[in-house]
Amino acid sequence: MAGADVVLVNGLHFEGFLQRLVDASATKATIAVLTKDVTPIDFKPEFADADAAEGADTGSGKTVTDPHAFQSIANAKIYVKNIADAFCAADAQGCDSYKANAAAYTGKLDAVEGEVKAAIQSIPQEKRVVITSHDAFGYFEHAYGLTFLAPQGVSTDSEPSAAEVAKLVKQVKQDKAAAIFVENITNPRLIEQIASETGIKVGGTLYSDALSQPDGPASTYIDMMHNNIAQIKGAILGS
Template sequence: MKNAVFLFVFFVLISGILMGCDNNGVEEEQSDGLAITTSFSVLGDIIDQIIGDRGHVDYIVPIGEEPHEYEPVPSDFRNVSDADVFYVNGLDLEEWLENIVENVTDTEIVTLADGVTPIPLEGDDEADPHAWLSPKNVIIYVENLVNDLKERDPEGEAVYTENAEAYLTELEELDDWITEQVSQIPEEHRVIVLSENAFKYFGEDYGFHTEGIWEINSHEEGTPRQFARLTELVIERNVPGLFVETTVDTRYMETISNESGVPIVGEVYTDAVGESGSGADTYIDMMRHNVEVFTEGLM
C-alpha cells in the first residue's frame, strides 16, 4: 500500500465523496442504468463493448499514464463510491488501490482476470498483470464480465449476451489475424524488447521471447546492471529493433539503443489505449497497431 493511503482517505472523508454531492453541496442527478467504474482505459473499452446502453463506464487512470504507480485523487474515490461495481484487472495490478477503496466505500470489487493462468514475474512471487495483452485472455475477461453483469442486471441479459457474442467473435478474429501476421517474422527475430517486460502473455501465446529493462513499472529502476544486461542480450540475439511504450519515458530505451547500436523501430501500447483519433483508441485497434509495429520492426 502506498504511503499516501491515509492522506487519500482523509481527502475522501472531508470531500463529501461518500455523500453523493457535487462541489456546491448539491445532490447530483443519477444517470439511468448501471454506473461502472474500472481502473484503467483498456478495461474501460472492453467493458464498454459489452455494457451497451445498459449503463456507462468511467475509468480512473488517465490515458497516457500507467496504472502501476498512479496516485488517485479525491474525485477518483468519488467515482468508485458512486458506482454500482468497480471492475479491476487483478493479478496484483491494483492491489494497493483496492485496499484503499475497501476502506472508504462498500462498492463491490470484481476481478476480471480470474481464470487466467498467471505468469510470475522473474525473481518474484507476484504475477505479471499484463494478461490483457493477449486476446486469448481477454476472452476470459469478457466471460467473467458477462457473468457478473447478468447477475447484477438480469433484465439486461439479452443485451449482454448479444454484445458479448459479437465482441468474442472480433477477439477470435483478432487472435487468428495475429497468428497470421507473426508467422511472417523469422523465428530468430521474434524478440520483443521494451522498458517494461509487459508482453509475456502475448509472447507465450504467439511465440515471442520477451525482455525488458525491468519486469514491471512499479519496480522501475534502470540500474547500470540492468542496462548492461539488456544491451548484451540485444547484441547477442542480433535483435533487429527495439520498441518504446506510450506510457513510459523513452529515454530508457534510447540508452539501450545508443549502447547496442540497435534502432528503436516503433511505439506500442501496453497500459493504456490511445487517445481519440490515434487509431488505437480501442483495445482491438491498439492490439492491431502493436502487431503491425512488431511485424514491420522485426522482419
C-alpha cells in the same frame, strides 16, 4: 463508486490502490475480478524486482505473478465472459443483451487474434526476439511465440552512464534482438546511439498497461492489439 452496482477489476494485484478506494467509498457493489479462470504466469526472474509492485506476493516475500493477462487475446475473451456474467448477475432483465454483446465482441477478438497469429507467422523464427524495458508482454509471448527480453542495468530514474549504455549495447548484441522498444528511455539521442551501435531497428510505441488518448492509435483494446503487432512486424520486417 459509492453508487455503482458492479466494479470491474483486473485482479492479480494489478490495481494496488483499488481496495482502499472500495473501502473509502463504502460501496455495496459486486467486485467482479476479470482474471477469474485465467491461468496466471510469472514474471521472468530478471523483471521480478522491478515489477514487484504489480505482481502477487507468493508468501515468500518474492513478488512474481504477472497481472498483464489481457495481453493474451484468449484471456481477453475470458474477461469478456466475466464482464457479461457480472452484468447479468446485477441486472437479470438485461442479461440477453449483455450476452449478445459479449458474443459479438468475442467474434471481433477472434478476428484480431487470427491477424496477430498470421503476423507472427510471417516473421522468420530467428527474428522473433524484441527488447522492451517493461515486462508487460509475458502473456503475449506465451500465447504467440514472440520473445521479449529486457535491457538490464539502465536506471529509469536518471540519465544512464556511459558504462550502463555500453552494458545495454552488449546485451542487445548478445540477445540478437530484431527490434527494440524501450518505453522508459525517452532521450532520442540514446536510442539513436543504441541503434547505431547494434544495427537494430528502433520500433514505435507499444501500449501495455494503458490505452492511448481517444485520438491516438490505441484508444480501444482491439486498436491496441492492432497497433502493437503492426509496430512489431513493421520494425522487424521493415514494412
